[in-house]
Amino acid sequence: MVPLSWYVVLSALMFMTGLVGVLIRRNIVVVLLCIEIMLNAVNINFVAFSDYLHLIDGQIFVFFVITVAAAEVAIGLGIIISLFRLKESVNMDDYNLLKL
Amino acid sequence: MQQLPFFYFGGVALLCAVLVIVFRNAIYSAMALLGMFAHVAGLFIVLDAPFLAGVQLLVYAGAILVLYLFVVMLLNVGGRGPALHKQAPAGIFLALLAIGELGYLVFRSHFYPKLPAIPHPDVPTLGNTETIGMVLYTQYLFPFEVASIVLLIALVGAIVMARGRTKFRQE
Numbered sequence: 001m002v003p004l005s006w007y008v009v010l011s012a013l014m015f016m017t018g019l020v021g022v023l024i025r026r027n028i029v030v031v032l033l034c035i036e037i038m039l040n041a042v043n044i045n046f047v048a049f050s051d052y053l054h055l056i057d058g059q060i061f062v063f064f065v066i067t068v069a070a071a072e073v074a075i076g077l078g079i080i081i082s083l084f085r086l087k088e089s090v091n092m093d094d095y096n097l098l099k100l
Numbered sequence: 101m102q103q104l105p106f107f108y109f110g111g112v113a114l115l116c117a118v119l120v121i122v123f124r125n126a127i128y129s130a131m132a133l134l135g136m137f138a139h140v141a142g143l144f145i146v147l148d149a150p151f152l153a154g155v156q157l158l159v160y161a162g163a164i165l166v167l168y169l170f171v172v173m174l175l176n177v178g179g180r181g182p183a184l185h186k187q188a189p190a191g192i193f194l195a196l197l198a199i200g201e202l203g204y205l206v207f208r209s210h211f212y213p214k215l216p217a218i219p220h221p222d223v224p225t226l227g228n229t230e231t232i233g234m235v236l237y238t239q240y241l242f243p244f245e246v247a248s249i250v251l252l253i254a255l256v257g258a259i260v261m262a263r264g265r266t267k268f269r270q271e
Contacts, residue, residue, distance in 0.1 A: 002106045005211040007147075010110045012206050014117050016199050021121035023191030024184050029126045029172055033133050036164070037117045040140050043156075051147040052214050056231050059149050060240050063232070066159050067247045071254030073164050077171045078261030084175050092185040 007048035014041035028083070028090050032076045039069050109142035124183050126172045130165060137161045151229040 014037060021034030043062045050058025080090065087094050116136035123129045137160040144153040185191075226234065236244055 001214065002103050002146075003211065004214065005206075005209075006106065006110075008209070008211070009206060010114065012202050013114055016195070016202060017114070017117040017121060019198055020192075020195045023195050024188045025121060026181070026183060026185040026188075027126055029168065029175075030121070030129050033120055033126075033129055033168065036133060036160070037120060037136065040113075040136065040160075043152075044140060044143055047144055047147045047149050047152060050149070054215060056235050059152055059228075059232055060236055062149075062152055063155065063236065064243060064247055066155060067251060070159060070164060071250050073167055074254045074258040075261070077167060078258040080171060081174070081262045090175055091181070 004048060004052045007044060011041045011045040011048070014038075014044070026091050026093065028080055028092055028095075031092070032073070032080070035072070035076075036069065039065055105142070105146045109139045109146060113139035113143065127169070130168050130172060133168075134161055134165055137165065149228060151232055 018034045018037030018041060021037065022031050025031050025034065043065055046058040046062045046065070050056060083095060084090055086097075113136050116132045116139065119132035120129045120136065123132060137156060141153040141156040141161075144150070144156060
């Protein structure tokens with residue numbers, strides 16, 4: 001039987017991978033992909049706790065997380081296309097519209 | 101031997117997650133993400149959640165990833181130039197800080213062994229999908245409706261933002 005702590009450690013490692021990607025990558029599409037990694041790490045935690053506590057609520061929350069992830073992707077890619085039209089670039093360094 | 105599926109699915113999912121941020125080309129990153137979604141679905145099956153494994157494959161691998169691939173191909177973004185942006189050192193510092201904090205939290209936590217299921221002899225046991233449906237449409241009905249509104253707003257917002265030059269943006 002796999003102990004719960006292993007799932008928590010796996011989920012923490014995957015979350016950290018996603019966080020590092022969000023903080024250091026230059027391509028904004030890859031940054032959005034890394035957000036998906038973080039959401040999936042959280043989903044693993046929810047399902048693991050749901051299995052170990054014999055409560056179905058964790059799986060319901062994963063359902064909502066997937067819904068919000070789909071909404072986030074649609075909006076995020078819309079913003080990326082809009083930014084690309086404005087700046088002709090997908091690099092984080094070129095986005096300085098809010099800079100004084 | 102029971103731990104073998106956990107190590108396979110978890111290990112490959114973690115490896116794919118690392119490959120997503122290592123590859124320079126965004127298409128390769130998206131493909132690595134596809135492998136990660138598939139292996140996370142495998143972890144869900146190991147954890148007795150077959151319905152979520154199916155939803156994970158259908159929604160993430162089937163819909164979200166295809167959307168990413170469309171945008172990557174539409175924008176034609178190659179792997180040219182440096183992979184890291186100008187402020188990456190500050191980002192690495194923040195990431196190390198967060199890794200230290202999370203590691204401290206995980207190793208300070210106490211985990212209890214798996215609880216035995218509470219037996220209900222007079223209640224018939226339902227399958228995973230039936231249980232999720234029962235709970236979703238009774239206890240979580242209001243969040244379910246809110247989720248539909250979130251999806252509607254995302255639909256309208258995505259169309260408005262990706263549509264291009266509209267009247268209010270002309271100067």
